[in-house]
Amino acid sequence: MNRELIEITDPYDERIAPYRDIRERDLVGRQGLFIAEGRVVLNVLFSTSRFRAQSLFLRDNRVQGARDLLERVPADIPVYVAGGEIMDEIAGFNIHRGIIAVGERCSSQTAEELLDSLPENALVVALSAIANHDNMGAIFRNAAAFGADAVLLDSDCCDPLYRKAIRVSVGAALKVPFAQAGKAQEMTALLHARGFDVLAMTPQGERDVSEVSLGPRTALLLGAEGPGLDSGLLEQWPTVKISMREDFDSLNVATASAIALHHIWLKR
Structure with a gap:
């Protein structure tokens, strides 16, 4: 796999700002964006035309097992990687699945x-x-x-x-x-x-x-x-x-x- 992985070592890195304090931000809405987590859900996200991922965020110990998923991620979508403590601090709780994405609507029908x-x-x-x-x-x-x-x-x-x-x-x-x-x-x-x-x-x-x-x-x-x-x-x-x-x-x-x-x- 030749996919570039962007390592995150600072929980306040602005590149992963959409993942910060997930629970609190979910409660007030994300203005057309959403958080998807887990491999099953992300497989759906990367196979539908109604939504697209803005970025992908992996716990470092999940990278090897997610190689088949990573092969489906378009080249223009950044993939961030962090250790468990950093990822949990960013999210505000334990992301035990270790694989999440920020998604957005591509279109909205009445x-x-x-x-x-x-x-x-x-x-x-x-x-x-x-x-x-x-x-x-x-x-x-x-x-x-x-x-x-x-x-x-x-x-x-x-x-x-x-x-x-x-x-x-x-x-x-x-x-x-x-x-x-x-x-x-x-x-x-x-x-x-x-x-x-x-x-x-x-x-x-x-x-x-x-x-x-x-x-x-x-x-x-x-x-x-x-x-x-x-x-x-x-x-x-x-x-x-x-x-x-x-x-x-x-x-x-x-x-x-x-x-x-x-x-x-x-x-x-």
């Missing part, structure tokens, strides 16, 4: 543009007020596993490109196209206008999701952990549920999405 780009037979996962990053990442992972064509998010959802959401999704947040679509009512109205049958998931649903007949375009609408979907949405759209014991309330939203998407995937 919700209308995204839906218009989908095939006639399409499945969309529509999310309302999903504020937990673990749930967001897991839902994206399930969407990728069961062939969803896109994810729409209302304005009350958290960012799928938050570091933890990307990590939990094992890179699916970088793979499955997504767009924000305003408030939940606006999002579902847009889906309906584009020919999607909206199915609102709730424990009190009218039919089990396994029993629903699917049209060519389906949108599975999921709400926040705990409160679920707004009552106005449940009154407006057909409701579906996952049947379970009557003495138990509900499933985690990410788990529910996996079960529902699996049923839909089998039917499709």
